[in-house]
Amino acid sequence: MAANLHEFPDAATLAAALADEVAARLAAAIRERGSASIAVSGGSTPKRFFETLSTCDIDWGKVTVTLVDERFVPADNPRSNHLLVATHLLKDRAAAAKFIPLYYDCSSIYEAAVIATEKAAGIGKPFDVVILGMGTDGHTASFFPHGNNLGQALDLSGPRGVLTMEAEGAGEERLTFSFASLSDARFLALHIEGQGKKDVLDKAKAGSDETEMPIRAVLNRAQSPLEIYWAP
Numbered sequence: 001m002a003a004n005l006h007e008f009p010d011a012a013t014l015a016a017a018l019a020d021e022v023a024a025r026l027a028a029a030i031r032e033r034g035s036a037s038i039a040v041s042g043g044s045t046p047k048r049f050f051e052t053l054s055t056c057d058i059d060w061g062k063v064t065v066t067l068v069d070e071r072f073v074p075a076d077n078p079r080s081n082h083l084l085v086a087t088h089l090l091k092d093r094a095a096a097a098k099f100i101p102l103y104y105d106c107s108s109i110y111e112a113a114v115i116a117t118e119k120a121a122g123i124g125k126p127f128d129v130v131i132l133g134m135g136t137d138g139h140t141a142s143f144f145p146h147g148n149n150l151g152q153a154l155d156l157s158g159p160r161g162v163l164t165m166e167a168e169g170a171g172e173e174r175l176t177f178s179f180a181s182l183s184d185a186r187f188l189a190l191h192i193e194g195q196g197k198k199d200v201l202d203k204a205k206a207g208s209d210e211t212e213m214p215i216r217a218v219l220n221r222a223q224s225p226l227e228i229y230w231a232p
């Protein structure tokens with residue numbers, strides 16, 4: 001499927017443009033189907049976009065927000081993606097949105113993945129909006145290079161839902177939506193910033209080994225067109 005690159009002069013301009021586009025997509029979903037869904041990434045890149053999106057004038061009470069991936073840590077942990085979204089997105093007008101976490105306080109991450117999959121089944125399919133990020137190692141969501149569950153996570157014929165992932169570069173154990181859950185989003189975007197990430201993207205485009213750079217699965221096999229938002 002095609003990938004379209006949208007370049008912006010700076011991060012603030014990118015955040016405004018991406019927030020406008022996402023708000024329009026969510027509003028259209030509400031008009032057409034009565035509700036809307038969005039799965040967002042963690043990390044440092046999306047903060048400004050979250051802040052801008054939280055002020056957009058849409059019917060947030062009809063929007064379900066979830067994460068594309070999460071660390072197996074509670075929401076008060078500074079490394080929690082839930083905490084990031086609670087702090088920067090679920091406020092202002094967006095405080096009315098419903099949030100579905102991926103982390104659950106279970107004795108094992110496998111139990112948490114089962115619960116997260118059950119909860120996610122209630123969200124409309126496909127997602128209206130998915131915003132991916134990318135690490136400098138070429139991971140996206142928690143599809144990490146050489147991850148222990150990478151084959152299953154990237155299998156487009158596999159089930160929708162949340163899987164576990166462990167990888168050397170991942171730090172904590174991770175929970176991640178499968179590629180099958182994300183790749184057919186009505187609006188599928190990759191949000192990256194900085195020349196370093198652009199270089200990583202170019203390297204990913206130049207090769208095909210998904211085990212080395214899982215972002216290649218999104219570039220080459222996503223079912224929806226990939227809209228790449230980049231600023232220096």
Ligand SMILES: O=C1O[C@H](COP(=O)(O)O)[C@@H](O)[C@H](O)[C@H]1O
Nearest residue numbers: 041042043044045133134135141
């Ligand atoms: O580990 C993660 O990192 C990536 C990228 O983060 P960034 O700090 O380089 O923006 C993110 O997309 C993913 O959701 C997160 O869990």
